[in-house]
Amino acid sequence: MARRLILHIGDCKTGSTVIQTMLARGDCAPRDARLFVPGNGVHGALPRSLGQRPAQYPARWRGMAKRLAEAEWDVAILSSELFEFSDPGKVARALRDHMGQWWDDLSVLVYVRPHAGRVLSQFCENIKLGHDTGTLDEFYRRFRRAGRLKYAERLDGWRAEFGDKLVVRPFVRDHLHQGDVRHDFAAQVFGADGYSLSDTGQDDNSALSIPDLALMRVLQRVMNEGDVPVDTHVSLGKQLGQFLRNNALPDPAPKLRLHRKIAEDIRTRCADDAVRMDAEWVGAPCFAPALDSIDSQPDAADLSPEAIFDPATLRRITLWAALLLRQAQADPEGFGRMVRGQGQAD
Known part of the structure; x- marks a missing residue:
């Protein structure tokens, strides 16, 4: 073979x-x-x-x-x-x-x-991993200007190098x-x-709720002030994110949605790209219908920790984050191994 x-x-x-x-x-x-x-x-x-x-x-x-x-x-x-x-x-x-x-x-x-889902999920992921995001509007402008939503154009570059070796799936x-x-x-x-696939379950990497995103912002803000390695931010965000998902509240908190202004902008700017994706890579309606069905809300949500938590709760979260920072600064490599779990790698 x-x-x-x-x-x-x-x-x-x-x-x-x-x-x-x-x-x-x-x-x-x-x-x-x-x-x-x-x-x-x-x-x-x-x-x-x-x-x-x-x-x-x-x-x-x-x-x-x-x-x-x-x-x-x-x-x-x-x-x-x-x-x-x-x-x-x-x-x-x-x-x-x-x-x-x-x-x-x-x-x-x-x-x-699809375009809108990528914007929202990437914004939430960046918060979780401690990357600089700013507001959702600020993140969207940077993400768009960097060309991250020009799917067909990017895939053209891969097709030029790999031809029919390239397989694209929506x-x-x-x-x-x-x-x-x-x-x-x-x-x-x-x-x-x-193939056969064991049903051992899969890691849930879905977006966190709004309160959990605000908690992550406090944690990663404290870590940023302490100048710890980027890998530490990422490892800590991944592991804590999984813990939060595995220990969700009985009455789940709402998740972030795009607001109407961004949704309309995505529909307008990504329309041609969606048509190309459907015609050249999917062969069926997929990306264009996704633009038509964007789930949005009228106004932008306030993700600032001060808007989500009362002062006493915010104080406790900040102190807990400061304690983690002290541990990370004392032994960066050991802290990273501890967060990931012994024997795991980034």
């Missing part, structure tokens, strides 16, 4: 964590193939070496190529949503230079979320195999009848 290399490139906020968890746990079992997923199923060092950490190139790619060459497999999967921010040309060159023996049997798989439940991104991913890789 010829070896097949699968490069899963995101996007962010399209179930990448769920897919990576499935692969790391061994929940997905192909029926007639040996599957190899290096490490913990998350391979962010590869795209980082092509962008924000150039000193790590080409070592990261050489190391991964060595692992692939030494393992026995029919299908190998490399996955990171951070490829969304990579230059497709650099990715193609790295693959040809270091994994060229599998180029002819390479597939590049990407999931893309992150829309009605368009996913069995309505589940895990099943859809497995079906794309192994065929609809070529």
